[in-house]
Amino acid sequence: MAVDMSMSILVVDDYKTMIRIISNLLKQLGFNNVDSAADGAEALEKMRRGGYGLVISDWNMEPMTGYELLTEVRADAKLKPTPFIMVTAESKTENVVAAKKAGVNNYIVKPFNAATLKSKMVSVIGDF
């Protein structure tokens, strides 16, 4: 099934610059419907209000981390199917294993490039 290029993507990061970078990369990839949140709590609130086709989240945020957001999303019957990619500087094996166990769809280590972002998105939502 073709990827809906107009789908809404939620980028969650406490650094405005990182949100701007990811949003621009997504724009370059053809996704213009990008929303953002500064931490897990704000993201969860936004997710409960509206549907997102994909969540791209940082891990290390306050007060709610990306990992906590992931576990909340996977525990919520309505939000559970939302594809979730973690984009983080946390590169310890235990982080990757914990995220996978919690149901993350893919994991990108910062710093990353556009090609990595695209390939992980393709593996999660399909080719575009």
Added chain:
Amino acid sequence: MAQNNVLPQPIEQALNQLGGAITPEAHLTDVLAAFETILNALQDSSPESDAPANTEIQAIKDQLQASSKKLTALPMWNLARLKEAEEEVSTVVNATETATDKIMEHAEAIMNADSSNPEAYNTCVMDAVMQIFEACSFQDITGQRLARVSDTLNDMEEQAVRTMNVIGADEPTPDSEFSDRDQRKQDLLLHGPSNEGEGVSQEDIDALFD
């Protein structure tokens, strides 16, 4: 027998005097001075004929004075430098953010530039590229600021090690300073960025998801 329990008057006076002087807030130098006072009183009350005891007391007094000298010779901790270092780091964070914003702004200008007019497009791109070059100059200033912070931290570390050696303090074990914040970091696996050569690579992660 009861007479044996009565302290010589000078010692009793010294102890009474010290009773109020040594408090939990007392400085280490105050404690050493207090011991010296007791030793002086002991020396005063010791018969001159008791040469071994007097020699022993004098040796302890010499040792105490040497320790006092070491303590007073410790460098003053310039806490203002720590405050300055904190401000330097804060300035670096702000400068980095400002420069990044500027670079992003001009990169976005290039990305959104209308290429239908080659001349205008070229002017726009060249102008943006020059602005990006200018913004990158932040690195020189922040590098110098971070070098100063590094100097301060090295000096503080040196002072801390010297102080610990003089007072005979052990290095704190990781458990002794385990705060609630550390507990949260451990529970939520908040390690932060790995140092170079540490952590798993993107290729290793990809293998876990294939």
